[in-house]
Amino acid sequence: MTKQDLQEWNKFVEPVAKDHGSQMNINVSSGGTVINNFTINSTEANAIQNEIGRKIEQLDEPEDHIHRRKVMYWYQAKFDPDSETGNRAIIDDLSKKSMKVIFENNTVKEAMLHPSEKFKSSGTSWHMS
Structure with missing residues (x-):
């Protein structure tokens, strides 16, 4: 996944993460048959955003862990x-x-x-x- 992919997923779950009483239902179907059904509540959406944030930080971190030209x-x-x-x-x-x-x-x-x-x-x- 690219950084842009992760940022888009972050935006996708953001409304649910912000509204504590909400949930998101995602149905994957083929024809009339449901193959997968996902339900994401606010707590899970927050956890997803936290994990996305960690993954974005990892992408931003140089492989040698040496940071240059940063204000300290x-x-x-x-x-x-x-x-x-x-x-x-x-x-x-x-x-x-x-x-x-x-x-x-x-x-x-x-x-x-x-x-x-x-x-x-x-x-x-x-x-x-």
Whole structure:
């Protein structure tokens, strides 16, 4: 399935997902004989939309799991170069929740936690703890 297919299915079940008392009945028949009968209630439609959302995220995620050119902002930073915990960031394009930041090496970590003077705002003091 393509991303567009999934988005269309998402729209297809959306009216049922939004109306808690509704249901969708789908009948598949050949001639006058019913081959399959599907009934989808609001709870099932919500579950379908959740699964579609996960599948769309998987399609959007690069195969190597390396994301480039995404805006990241710090949620929590630990300035200990030896610490493996405490460094978390939010990248809205990937998730609304904070994620663990894994640095390629300590040089990158140092550069991200202590940016160059040219990136510091004049007259404003920024502190992270």
